[in-house]
Amino acid sequence: MSILLPLLWLCHLANAALTISIPPSTHLPNPHILPATTHATLTTLPAAGAGDRDPSHILTTSLTRGSTLVFNDIPAGHPESYLLDIRGGEYVFAPYRVDVAADGSVMGVWETFRGNPWENRGAEKYVVDVAGAGAGKKAADVVVEAKVLGKKGFYEERAKFSPLSLVKNPMILMAIVALVLTLGMPKLMENMDPEMRAEFEQQSRASPITGATTNAMTGGGFDLAGWMAGTAPNPMTSAEGATGRETTTGSARKRG
Numbered sequence: 001m002s003i004l005l006p007l008l009w010l011c012h013l014a015n016a017a018l019t020i021s022i023p024p025s026t027h028l029p030n031p032h033i034l035p036a037t038t039h040a041t042l043t044t045l046p047a048a049g050a051g052d053r054d055p056s057h058i059l060t061t062s063l064t065r066g067s068t069l070v071f072n073d074i075p076a077g078h079p080e081s082y083l084l085d086i087r088g089g090e091y092v093f094a095p096y097r098v099d100v101a102a103d104g105s106v107m108g109v110w111e112t113f114r115g116n117p118w119e120n121r122g123a124e125k126y127v128v129d130v131a132g133a134g135a136g137k138k139a140a141d142v143v144v145e146a147k148v149l150g151k152k153g154f155y156e157e158r159a160k161f162s163p164l165s166l167v168k169n170p171m172i173l174m175a176i177v178a179l180v181l182t183l184g185m186p187k188l189m190e191n192m193d194p195e196m197r198a199e200f201e202q203q204s205r206a207s208p209i210t211g212a213t214t215n216a217m218t219g220g221g222f223d224l225a226g227w228m229a230g231t232a233p234n235p236m237t238s239a240e241g242a243t244g245r246e247t248t249t250g251s252a253r254k255r256g
Helices: 004-015 163-167 170-190 194-206 208-218 224-229 235-255
Strands: 018-021 039-043 058-062 068-071 080-088 091-093 096-100 106-111 124-127 142-145 148-151
Touching (some): 039 068, 058 068, 080 091, 124 142, 163 170
Parallel strands (some): 018 142
Antiparallel strands (some): 039 058, 039 080, 080 096, 091 148, 096 106, 106 124
16 A cells, blocks of 8 residues: 555546647637647756657657647656747747656746757746645646747748829829929919909019029020011121120220
């Protein structure tokens, strides 16, 4: 009888399990769409001299129908620290650090990330109250929720054409404004009050900008058609002649 009691106690300890549940989240609203190939691994450094022949340093479990991952075969014998990885096809899960006691019970689970020093523990997910745990007490099953970081992007989305991109172009905006002014100003002038229209035209003619523009467009009063026909004088020749006459008159006055 004294031998059976320790054996039963060890069986109770072996029943303790680590369960990782995958709850609905923003990135994964329905966890049941995860493929059957989704699995989790507990990885630790192999024993000294064992190399890759030691199967205890990698534990693997598959996804269940309830969207959970259950580890029932965590080896006992000495305290160990594992890295929990969840691989779910198109989705990326946060890794966790899992510390296991010598009897195979889970002592603590912390969230971690790649490149984080092992001694630097992250956000706490589960920690055993050592002070409240009595000697020989049955280890309870630990349930931890997995955290979905995002969805993997295997393809780059092609940029879609949007008519708003044309409106945002400054050159297109300038062309639209010019077109509106060209088509709208005549209509506006036709519907304008005669007195207001006359005042507007008078102010436009008196404007220095309008006068300079009109003078440049008309060539400063130069009759191009008459000059080409030979009926109008060349303004350059007229200017040179006037300058010459002024010079001659000035010289004559000096002599006199």
